[in-house]
Amino acid sequence: MKKDAVEQFYLRLRENNPAPTTELEYASPFQLLIAVILSAQATDVGVNKATARLFPIAPTAERMLALGEEGLSEYIKTIGLYRTKARNVIATCRILVEQHGGEVPQEREALEALPGVGRKTANVVLNTAFGQPTIAVDTHIFRLGNRTGLASGKTVLDVEKKLLRVTPREFMKDAHHWLILHGRYICKARKPECARCCVIDLCQFRGKTV
Numbered sequence: 001m002k003k004d005a006v007e008q009f010y011l012r013l014r015e016n017n018p019a020p021t022t023e024l025e026y027a028s029p030f031q032l033l034i035a036v037i038l039s040a041q042a043t044d045v046g047v048n049k050a051t052a053r054l055f056p057i058a059p060t061a062e063r064m065l066a067l068g069e070e071g072l073s074e075y076i077k078t079i080g081l082y083r084t085k086a087r088n089v090i091a092t093c094r095i096l097v098e099q100h101g102g103e104v105p106q107e108r109e110a111l112e113a114l115p116g117v118g119r120k121t122a123n124v125v126l127n128t129a130f131g132q133p134t135i136a137v138d139t140h141i142f143r144l145g146n147r148t149g150l151a152s153g154k155t156v157l158d159v160e161k162k163l164l165r166v167t168p169r170e171f172m173k174d175a176h177h178w179l180i181l182h183g184r185y186i187c188k189a190r191k192p193e194c195a196r197c198c199v200i201d202l203c204q205f206r207g208k209t210v
Contacts, residue, residue: 001149001166005202009150010171012198013178020177022128024048029104029129030096031055034064034089036124037116042079050076061102065093088116106130120156123176133172135163140183141176147187149204 001009023044026032031051039047054075058064064072073086092114096102104125105111111122123136135141137160145151151162167175186193194200194209 001202001204003166006150006166007168009148009199009202010168010175010178012202013182014171014174016198017178017181020174020181022124022177025051027055027059029125030061030102031059032129033092033104033111033114033117033121033125036121037089037092038076038079038085040085040116040121041081046079050079061093061096065090065097085116091115092117104129106132119160123160127173127176131173133164133169135160135167135172135176135179137163138180139189140187141179143189144179144183144187147192147205148199148202 022032024032024035024039025048026035035047035051038050054064054072057075058067058072067075067090069083069086069090072089073082076082076086079085095114096104100110106126108119108122108126111117111125112119120136120138123134126132127134127136137145137156141163142153142156142159145153145159145163151159151166153159153162163175163179164172171178182197182199186197192205192207192209194203194205197203200208200210
């Protein structure tokens with residue numbers, strides 16, 4: 001996709017959604033971190049239902065660590081892979097308390113050192129909690145990048161690097177949210193809703209549904 005088309009792509013996404021944000025519900029960087037860890041292979045809706053009960057009881061790393069794995073599991077057992085996630089969350093909380101004063105670090109290396117936190121999760125936290133210009137590529141963004149021609153790549157990291165290279169600076173902060181929401185609700189995997197797409201004329205997808 002050419003430079004002027006990329007700029008128009010983001011301009012239209014911004015016009016449709018001037019203030020995009022995550023659909024995960026949280027009240028602090030710590031709560032966002034935990035919600036993103038829990039969201040792996042789970043829906044935001046499902047995570048929000050669990051954290052609506054969990055966060056009032058354990059709003060901080062110290063309080064969540066005190067729950068222990070079994071205590072935490074009772075709150076998140078409706079979420080897939082909850083036992084593994086409970087183990088990772090408790091281990092993460094311990095590191096946050098012992099090494100970071102209970103606060104979420106703002107450096108990628110420190111974030112990725114936490115159990116259950118990979119590059120994608122770190123990018124979400126850095127962007128959403130701390131306003132850093134990162135783009136977390138999930139399945140929706142990977143599909144959208146390749147399908148539209150905005151940022152094609154064989155791997156998630158390829159697409160991320162391409163997006164960071166082609167996305168104009170003025171759109172960097174919100175690009176992650178625009179792309180994931182567009183991929184989730186419009187540029188769907190099986191039946192993309194091209195008739196509702198605001199960038200259909202810019203999109204290079206040959207299988208458009210209109």
